[in-house]
Amino acid sequence: MLIDAIVIGSGFGGITSAALLAKAGYDVLTLEAASELGGCASKFDRAGYRFSAGATVGMGFEEGGMLKKLFEELGAPLPPMKKLDEIMNVYLPDRTITYFSEKEKWYKEVAYKFDSDQDRVFSFFEEVFKVSKILQIFVEKRNIFPPSTVSEYFQLLKSMNVKLLGLAPYLTQSVQDRLSKYGLTENKPFMTFINGQLLDSVQTTATFCPSLLGYMALSIFHKGAFYVAGGLASIIHALAESYRASGGELRLRHKVVSIAKQGEVWTVMTKRGQVFRTKQVIMNAPIHNVFSLLEPELHQNLVIKEQKEREKDAWGAFTLYIGAEPSFMMKETSSIPFHQFISSYDSPLSEGNQFLFSMSQEGDTKFAPPGKRSITISTHTNVEKWWERERYENIKEEYTEKIIDSIDKKFSSFSSKIDVKMAGTPVTFKRYTQRAYGKVGGFIPSGKYSFLKSYSPNSGVEGLWFCGDTVFPGAGSLGSSLSGWIVADAIKGKHPEGDM
Numbered sequence: 001m002l003i004d005a006i007v008i009g010s011g012f013g014g015i016t017s018a019a020l021l022a023k024a025g026y027d028v029l030t031l032e033a034a035s036e037l038g039g040c041a042s043k044f045d046r047a048g049y050r051f052s053a054g055a056t057v058g059m060g061f062e063e064g065g066m067l068k069k070l071f072e073e074l075g076a077p078l079p080p081m082k083k084l085d086e087i088m089n090v091y092l093p094d095r096t097i098t099y100f101s102e103k104e105k106w107y108k109e110v111a112y113k114f115d116s117d118q119d120r121v122f123s124f125f126e127e128v129f130k131v132s133k134i135l136q137i138f139v140e141k142r143n144i145f146p147p148s149t150v151s152e153y154f155q156l157l158k159s160m161n162v163k164l165l166g167l168a169p170y171l172t173q174s175v176q177d178r179l180s181k182y183g184l185t186e187n188k189p190f191m192t193f194i195n196g197q198l199l200d201s202v203q204t205t206a207t208f209c210p211s212l213l214g215y216m217a218l219s220i221f222h223k224g225a226f227y228v229a230g231g232l233a234s235i236i237h238a239l240a241e242s243y244r245a246s247g248g249e250l251r252l253r254h255k256v257v258s259i260a261k262q263g264e265v266w267t268v269m270t271k272r273g274q275v276f277r278t279k280q281v282i283m284n285a286p287i288h289n290v291f292s293l294l295e296p297e298l299h300q301n302l303v304i305k306e307q308k309e310r311e312k313d314a315w316g317a318f319t320l321y322i323g324a325e326p327s328f329m330m331k332e333t334s335s336i337p338f339h340q341f342i343s344s345y346d347s348p349l350s351e352g353n354q355f356l357f358s359m360s361q362e363g364d365t366k367f368a369p370p371g372k373r374s375i376t377i378s379t380h381t382n383v384e385k386w387w388e389r390e391r392y393e394n395i396k397e398e399y400t401e402k403i404i405d406s407i408d409k410k411f412s413s414f415s416s417k418i419d420v421k422m423a424g425t426p427v428t429f430k431r432y433t434q435r436a437y438g439k440v441g442g443f444i445p446s447g448k449y450s451f452l453k454s455y456s457p458n459s460g461v462e463g464l465w466f467c468g469d470t471v472f473p474g475a476g477s478l479g480s481s482l483s484g485w486i487v488a489d490a491i492k493g494k495h496p497e498g499d500m
Contacts (some may be wrong), residue, residue, distance in 0.1 A: 003029050005267040005280040005491060006268050008256050011039030012477045013467030014284025015239045015456035016070065017491075023074055024492055029276060030248065031268070033434045036233075037240055039284070040440055040469075041477060043233035047420045049323040049374045050367045052231040053432070054440065056376055057087075057338060060478045062224030066140070067235070067481060069131060072486035076242035082361075087225040088338035090196065091410055092189055093214035095344055098336075103129070103222055108184035114190050115424040117183070121190065121419055125218075126180045126356055128193070129181035131170060132219035134163045135212055140296055142486050145472045146456050165210065174448040175206040175214035192345050193215075194218070198338065199349050199380060200356055203315055203444045203475060213474070220478070227337045230366035232477055255434070259283075259464075260295040265280030280463050285486065287455060288314070288436035303460035313446070314439035314470075316426030318352070318399050323368060323420030324376040328413040338360055342408050352402040355379035372419075377403060383426040383437050396423050420442075442475035457487050465490065 001315045004026040007018040015037070018030045021463035036042045040054035058081055071078050088099040097113050099104045110125070111118035119132055141159040170178075175198065179185050195205040201217035202209055209217075211343040228234050240250060248339045258269040259281060268276045283290065291299060299306060326334060333339075339357040347353040360367035360374040367374040385395060400423055407414045426438025433440075445451070454472040469475040 001277070002265065003027055003278040005029075005282060006031065006266070006276055006345055007282045008259075008268070008470070009033075009039060009284030010037045010236065010240065010250070011284050011468055012041055012236065012480035013469075013484035014039075014282065015236055015243065017282050017284070017465075017467055017488040018248055018250075018482045018484075019074055019076075019239050019243040019246070020070075020485060020488035021322075021491060022243050022246035024488075026491075027335060028243070028248045030243070031256055031270065031276075031279075032250070032252050033256040034432060035253050037250075037252070038233050038309060040429070040435075041232045041236055042433075043231055046321070046422065047323060048369050049321075049372070049420055050360075051321040051374055051422075052233065052376045053141050053230050053424075054317065054319070054376075054378065054429075055477050056356070057327060058226035058228040058232060059476075060481075063225050065224060066478055066485075070481065070485065071238075071242075072247075074239070074242045075237060076245075076467045079238050080229040081226045082229075083339070084225050084227055086256060086336050086342060089220050089333060089336055090193060090340045090342070092192060092342050095189065099221055101222060101225060114187065117187050117190065120182045120184050121220070122293070124179065124184060127178070128218050129222065130213070132215045133168060135216055138164055139216075139473065139482070142173065142482065142489055144456055144458050144490060146452065146454060148456060148458055152408045169258075170211045170215075171316065171452065172448060173211045175209045175211050175390040176217075177448065178211050179206055188345050192342060195344050196340055196349055196354055199354065201476065203380075203441050204446075205349070208450070209317070209445050210448050211391075212313040213451050214444060227361055229364050231360075232420075234366070235477070237336055246260070256293060258295065259293050259298075261298060261461070261463070269398065271352065278463075280327050280465070281355065282465045282467060282470045282484075282491075284480075284488055285464065286314075286435050286439065286468060288439055289434065290394060290466070292436070298461060298464075299351065301461045303458065304455055304466075313444045315380045315444065316351070316386065316425075316438045317378050317424070317440050317456055318381045318396075319379075319424035319428075320375075320377040320400060320403060321376065321422045321424065324375060324414070325371065325417040325419070326362075326373045328411045329359075330411075341406050341410070350380035351368070351382070352379050352399050352406070355403055355406075357407070369441055379403065381426065382437055382443075386426045386438065390423075392427070396425060399423070435476045440469075442469035442479075457483050458490070 007030040011033040042053045090097040147153045196405040429439040465487040473479045
């Protein structure tokens with residue numbers, strides 16, 4: 001039996017492409033290695049709590065937002081969620097910044113917290129919002145980027161307009177270059193704040209972040225950020241439900257071990273020895289995993305080259321999963337689900353000096369028993385150290401103590417309110433998400449031109465497609481889902497024009 005399309009992996013990219021193709025009438029099989037859907041956006045349950053494995057912030061669900069439009073396209077209801085006014089508190093060493101969704105409140109906040117440069121900060125964010133609004137038009141076209149075929153170049157050219165062409169100068173500049181124009185690079189607190197936001201969203205700091213990529217990231221909260229009941233896993237499961245309702249087949253605990261091509265037909269083999277045949281393979285797996293799955297003779301035809309891929313850096317994550325009684329937090333901050341901690345201005349924004357603290361909200365019994373909260377904490381980490389077996393447990397304990405001590409300095413009774421505590425490392429992510437070396441979050445941008453060097457969803461081999469955080473448009477639930485939509489469009493032969 002020849003299946004229309006096989007999707008490998010049920011993260012945001014894979015489940016998006018699978019749901020869209022099934023809705024369009026395609027016969028689709030999705031194979032997931034784990035026992036839980038979602039990859040890095042999955043969940044797990046322990047001791048009466050639900051924990052988000054990784055991603056926590058809901059974005060793209062505002063009117064006109066990409067994920068809102070996806071659910072409308074599928075005719076599927078959105079899971080319960082709440083749009084946030086106060087999205088996140090950022091705790092710098094000497095001040096706290098509240099991330100407001102509404103622009104006017106945000107301008108007032110940053111003007112007050114960075115009062116010595118408030119006019120410059122205001123002008124910088126005005127540029128961020130202006131540029132990102134224009135760039136959003138391009139993103140919504142869902143073009144394959146970078147293009148590699150005549151058709152892809154033609155569609156890209158069709159999507160250009162005068163406003164978009166006006167952004168050409170930004171292609172040769174980093175966020176740091178733009179901040180320098182506004183005289184903000186010597187303001188250490190502001191630069192630390194900006195770098196913290198960029199690291200969490202695009203995996204790098206202003207020096208190495210292409211300006212267009214950085215501007216999209218810095219504007220995204222102001223389009224709309226949401227607390228999703230039960231976490232982003234609720235979105236994954238809602239998309240999976242739509243997929244199944246359209247006739248799609250989903251098999252958990254089916255790890256793919258080999259992908260080969262014979263003529264126009266692809267054969268996909270699982271660890272169980274099952275062999276499936278299709279004309280379209282969609283890999284929602286990181287590029288790190290691709291070469292070990294594909295038969296060697298296919299490597300030379302890929303747009304992506306193995307040696308080049310191995311030279312690209314990517315972060316790992318150290319995570320803490322905590323169940324706690326919430327009285328450690330002040331009443332005025334308990335309704336804010338997301339908190340970013342930065343302990344020192346003079347240390348790198350990784351390895352526990354900077355971390356994101358995500359807490360379930362009151363009444364969300366999907367996450368925690370009444371009167372309790374589920375907390376996921378994550379910091380960027382270099383993956384190599386975690387594979388040194390003799391040091392592994394000591395490093396894990398060191399990072400746990402460092403992070404909890406930082407929280408105790410802000411919320412003095414935090415550690416005394418903990419009743420469940422577990423740690424996750426790149427080794428853990430490798431085991432449960434199958435990501436090579438435990439790398440998460442996509443590739444680290446390497447400079448002002450790295451936006452133009454993104455990997456395309458088109459593999460360069462007929463019938464093989466990539467989606468997820470290591471191909472354009474990049475990291476996060478929005479980027480991953482959009483890449484899956486791009487692939488579904490390409491397979492259907494649909495080229496969207498104008499607004500979606």
